[in-house]
Amino acid sequence: MKKTNVMEQKNVTGKLRTNVRSPLRYSIGFRFIGFVMLAVAIAGAGVSLVVLSTSREHLRQQALNDNLNQANLAAAFASNYIEVIEAHVEVFARRPDVRQGVLNGTLEELQTTLAQFVQIQAPLNGVGVYDTNGIQLTYSLANSATIGQSFSDRNWFQGVMATGKSYLGIPILSKANNIPVETYAVPILDEQGQIRAVLSAGISLQKLSDALVNIGFTSDTEGRLVDLRDGGLIIADKDPLLLLTQVTGNNQAISSLMAGNSGSLEITDSAGKQVLTGFSPVAGLPWGIIVVTPSNTALAIINTLTQRASIYAGLIVILSGIFGVFLVLGIIRPLSRLVQDTREIGNGNMDVKLGPMGKDEIGNLSRSFGEMVVKLKTTMVSRDDLIKEVAERKQAEEALIASEARYRRFFEAARDGILILDVETGTVVDVNPFMVELLGFSREEFLNKKIWELGFFKDIIANQNHFEELKRNKYVTYENMPLETASGQRIQVEFVSYCYEVGNHQVIQCNIRNITERKRLEREKEKFTQELAEKNTELERFTYTVSHDLKSPLVTVKTFLGYLKHDIAAADPPLIEKDMFFMNSAADKMGKLLEELLEMSRVGRIANLPVKVTFDELVEDTLSITAGRIEEKGVQVRLHKEPVTLFGDRTRLVEIWQNLVENAVKFMGDQPAPQIDIGVEWRENGTVFFVRDNGIGIEPRYQSKLFNLFEKINPKTEGTGMGLAITKRIVELYQGKIWVESKGPGEGTCFFFTLPGALKDKESGV
Amino acid sequence: MKGEAIVILVVEDDPAHVEIIRRNFEASRLANRLISVEDGQAALDYLNRKGQYNDETKFPMPNLILLDLRLPKVDGLEVLRIIKLDPAVNKIPVVILTTSAAEADMVKAYEHHANSFLIKPVDFSQFSKLMDTFGYYWVAWNQYPHEA
DSSP, X not given: OHHHHHHXXXXXXXXXXHHHSOOGGGSHHHHHHHHHHHHXXXXXXXXXXXXXXXXXXXXXXXXXXXXXXXXXXXHHHHHHHHHHHXXXXXXXXXXXXXXXXXXXXXXXXXXXXXXXXXXXXXXXXXXXEEOTTSBEEEESSTTOTTTTOBOTTSHHHHHHHHXXXXXXXXXXXXXXXXXXXXXXXXXXXXXXXXXXXXXXXXXXXXXXXXXXXXXXXXTTOEEEEEEOGGGOEEEEOSSGGGTTOBOOSOOHHHHHHHTTOOEEEEEEOTTSOEEEEEEEEETXXXXXXEEEEEHHHHTHHHHHHHHHHHHHHHHHHXXXXXXXXXXXXXXXXXXXXXXXXXXXXXXXXXXXXXXXXXXXXXXXXXXXXXXHHHHHHHHHHHHHHHHHHHHHHHHHHHHHHHHHHHHHHHHHHXXXXXXXXXXXXXXXXXXXXXXXXXXXXXXXXXXXXXXXXXXXXXXXXXXHHHHHHHHHHSEEEEEEXXXXXTTOOEEEEXXXXXXXXXXXXXXXXXXXXXXXXXXXXXXXXXXXXXXXXXXXXXXXXXXXXXXXXXXXXXXXXXXXXXXXXXXHHTTOHHHHHHHHHHHHHHHHHHHHHHHHHHHHHHTTTSOOOOEEEEHHHHHHHHHHHHHHHHHHHTOEEEEOOOOOEEEEOHHHHHHHHHHHHHHHHHTOTXXXXXXXXXXXXXXXXXXXXXXXXXXXXXXXXGTTTTXXXXXXXXXXXXXXXXXXXXXXXXXXXXXXXXXXXXXXXXXXXXXXXXXXXXXXXXXOOO | OTTSOEEEEEEOSOHHHHHHHHHXXXXXXXXXXXXXXXSHHHHHHHHTTOGGGGOTTTSOOOSEEEEOSSOSSSOHHHHHHHHHHOTTTTTSOEEEEESOOOHHHHHHHHHTTOSEXXXXXXXXXXXXXXXXXXXXXXXXXXXXXXXX
């Protein structure tokens, strides 16, 4: 058995080994060799480019030197060429026949001489003689149209006249054949050395030009002759269009030439092309030679070579780059994937699927790593579960503590009294601070007592039976229950009990809310609402009554006015009198109504300063005012004196009793022993004043209308029906009430009223 | 009904207004009889033939009632309500004639089954015209049940 085990072990190891060894083409070493080869290729390309660049410079210098040599050569040639012709012209101008011809003015002979000279000297275009004013005297061409014309503005003429010596003019283009012509002017002197005339010879530069422009080894090399005066004028060039044009551009070669230097330079010509130049001044003349070869032509071979070499080098670099990227990615990719996977696993994600594995060293590393992860994972799972469970337990515990704190605070801060009872025993388990405050009993007085033993709950839970009921019903509410507090105060409460389970234990929670204040406010609100409704009705009735009762007499007046007109026209005196009567009484009625309305509005609006006055004083005032009427009817007034002191507007207060006494006198009827009693009754809800008579009385069904404005129970009685309305108004100003009691007709009447506002101790006025 | 006098009960506390109504009816020479009472209680007593009103020849049942709203003792609207609730008299047309132009009064009057609602004009000629028209309509043209 043991042996077999060893064998298996070996097998496993062997298998692992074959995995580790990877074929040559996948190994990192092989890739490294690839890198070295690439580097050699790139270096080779670089070296060949450097060599080419050096060769190019060398070739360029060679071309520049060649051009300089050419320029020197051409300059020497040009110098000789012109000097020879100049010498011929000098000699000719000094010939005796020429001088004599000029001095003697034998111009025809001179012309012949000139023509012969031109024929002999092939480069000459023509020769002319001019007087000191520049007028052409004669010319080598017979009968030339230019004879007699002035040439005084020509630079060669001016040059000779100014210096008294020979002068080489600035070349011009010959009008005849469009070739550049150089004028060489020579003075003709007399014996005294005075200038007598000027001889000018036009030298064709064609030949010189032909010789110069084709100078050089290559067809692209060309020579150019430049007159250096006035900034440089091209006088010989391959391109006829450039002839006698100004040298343009910042031409360093020309600048150098003008300074009398010879040399070679690579410059940019006016067309923007790179050119290689060699330049040299022409000895004895204000001229210079420039030999020009375009750089790209001179360096054509080397340029082509460089170009090709660059392309090959570029290709090598690009190919190496691509190959290199593949090689690097082959290593980086699996490595970075492995790094990423490791990080994932480090973060605790054991389920990471390891990326695709190559057959190289990295692939082997990944596989080994994968095996490690699998082993790690199995150990991690059990640990995770443990951590999770601990965390959950802790969370639940914290939630429980928070919940407990929340409900405890709610319990402590609630504005309802709360009791917690044990269901089994009915004992108080907990009581909140508000309950203690509400009832004034200490917490200890509640705790561990049975609910029905708490005396103050006797109206709600009088005995154990009631408690059993709470238990049965689970949820019970009683509204508006009376409770007595520790101080003996009776309050109204709302009682709510719930029965619920806590754990495996049943508890009952009782909430007690003090609704005394709410109930009081409700009652007050009801009272105010009713009062407001009453006031509204009264106001409505007042408006309606005023409009009706004031309009009514108006209708009478207007209508009878109509009748009056009619009756006057008909001359009917009895009717006229009747009409007048109705109108009069209507007008009187209106006047009285308005007066009393005014009085009514004054009540409450215009007030005298409140003073202290006794009940007895008020009644005395009243009786003195009403004395006349009382006597007239023979009424006996009995005053029941009482020690009551009032505080208010004395005149208004007197008016109450005055109206009531006058009313009593008015409705005394046929009473043989008329009598009025004035006094005070002490009732439970305050002091009540009364004025009682034994007159005609009033039917109960009319009693409610009595205090209405303009209300008259009997239309025949005098007055407007406002006396009692005003009385009521004054009573109400003192927050009082007035009512009438009468058993019916013939039974007498008693008016009662209260004046709480006038009985208050404080100095409240009206 | 033709030839028979139409009896109109005027319930009005202002003697001047009673006089105006009387004069207008006389002027239009319509065959009728005008009886007036001066408060709500008296009107109800009249219709119930109570007290002094138990003489049927002197105080016949009216064919039409002209009722003011502002009345002593029992208010006009209350009189109207009682009349219209009493099967013995509720077939008698009741025309409200008042100085009040209050909307609430009018609504209440119709709620209590008033047959017509008139407002006393302040202008003499308007009042005359109203009474003329009223007379022609209610006396000459309106038809009344025999058993009123």
